[in-house]
Amino acid sequence: MGSVSSYLILSALLFTIGALGVVIRRNAIVVFMCIELMLNAVNLTFVTLSKHQGNLDGEIAVFFVMVVAAAEAAVGLAIIIAVFRSIQSLDTPGASSMSR
Amino acid sequence: MALSFTILALLAVLGGIGVVAFRNPIHCALSMIVNMVALAGFYALLEAHFLATVQIIVYAGAIIVLVVFVIMLLNVKEESSQGRGMLLTTSASIFGIVFLVFLGRLINESFGGIPLPTNLVEGSVENIGKILYTKYVFTFEVAGALLLTAIVGATMLAKRERLVKKGVA
Numbered sequence: 001m002g003s004v005s006s007y008l009i010l011s012a013l014l015f016t017i018g019a020l021g022v023v024i025r026r027n028a029i030v031v032f033m034c035i036e037l038m039l040n041a042v043n044l045t046f047v048t049l050s051k052h053q054g055n056l057d058g059e060i061a062v063f064f065v066m067v068v069a070a071a072e073a074a075v076g077l078a079i080i081i082a083v084f085r086s087i088q089s090l091d092t093p094g095a096s097s098m099s100r
Numbered sequence: 101m102a103l104s105f106t107i108l109a110l111l112a113v114l115g116g117i118g119v120v121a122f123r124n125p126i127h128c129a130l131s132m133i134v135n136m137v138a139l140a141g142f143y144a145l146l147e148a149h150f151l152a153t154v155q156i157i158v159y160a161g162a163i164i165v166l167v168v169f170v171i172m173l174l175n176v177k178e179e180s181s182q183g184r185g186m187l188l189t190t191s192a193s194i195f196g197i198v199f200l201v202f203l204g205r206l207i208n209e210s211f212g213g214i215p216l217p218t219n220l221v222e223g224s225v226e227n228i229g230k231i232l233y234t235k236y237v238f239t240f241e242v243a244g245a246l247l248l249t250a251i252v253g254a255t256m257l258a259k260r261e262r263l264v265k266k267g268v269a
Contacts, residue, residue, distance in 0.1 A: 002105045005211040007142070010109050012203040014116050014135075016196045021120035023192045029171060030128050033119050036163065037132070040139055050223075051146045051216055056231050059148050059223045063232070066158050067243045071250035073163045077170045078257035084174050 007048040014041035028090045112138035148223035
C-alpha cells in the first residue's frame with residue numbers, strides 16, 4: 001500500500017512546484033491555477049495523515065478546503081475579469097499600476 | 101498497489117510541471133486536469149471514496165471549467181515575455197530545491213518507513229456524512245454562508261459596469 005512518507009514527499013513536491021509557479025509565472029490565471037495546485041498538495045497531506053491517524057477529521061478538513069477553493073475560484077476569476085477590463089492585460093506586474 | 105502509486109505519482113508530477121511550464125494558459129488548464137484526476141486516484145487508493153468523487157466533480161468539473169471559460173472569454177494568448185527573467189527563475193528554483201530537501205529530511209525523520217495502516221476507517225459517504233452533520237455541523241453552516249457570500253461578491257464584481265452607470269456603486 002505504500003508508506004506514509006512516500007505520499008508526504010509527493011505532496012511536498014507538488015507544493016513546491018505550485019509555489020515556484022506563483023513566483024515565476026506572470027499570467028494571473030496561471031498564478032491562480034498554481035495556488036490551486038498548492039491547495040491540492042496540502043489536501044493530499046490531509047488525507048494521508050487522516051488515514052495514518054485512523055479517523056476522518058482530516059478528510060472533513062479537505063472537504064472544507066474544497067468549499068473555500070470553490071468560493072475563491074468564483075471571486076478570484078471575477079476579480080481577474082474586472083482587472084482585465086480596466087488594464088486590458090493579465091500580467092501580474094501590470095496590475096500594480098492600478099494603485100496609482 | 102505500488103504500480104498504481106508510481107503511475108499516479110508520475111501523472112500528478114507531470115501535470116504539476118505542465119501547469120508551470122506551458123506557455124499557453126489552455127495547456128496549463130489541461131495539465132491541471134491531469135493533476136486533479138491523478139490526485140482523485142490517490143484519494144481512492146487511500147480509501148477516501150467520497151473525496152475522490154468530490155475532487156473530480158468540484159475541481160475537474162467545476163473550477164477548471166470556470167478557468168477555461170474565463171481564458172476563452174478573455175481570449176488570452178501566450179505570454180508576451182519569457183516569464184520573469186533568468187535571475188528570478190534561477191533563484192526561485194534553487195530556493196525550491198533547498199525547500200524540498202529540507203521538507204524531505206523532515207518527513208523522513210518523522211514518518212520514515214511507517215507503512216499505511218490497512219482496514220481502519222473508510223471515508224465512505226455514510227461515515228463522512230455522520231461526522232459532518234454531528235461534530236462539524238456549525239462549520240458546515242458557515243461554509244454555506246461563505247458560498248452565498250462568494251456568489252453575491254462574484255455577481256457584484258461581474259456586473260459592476262451596469263451598477264456604476266446607474267450610480268449605485
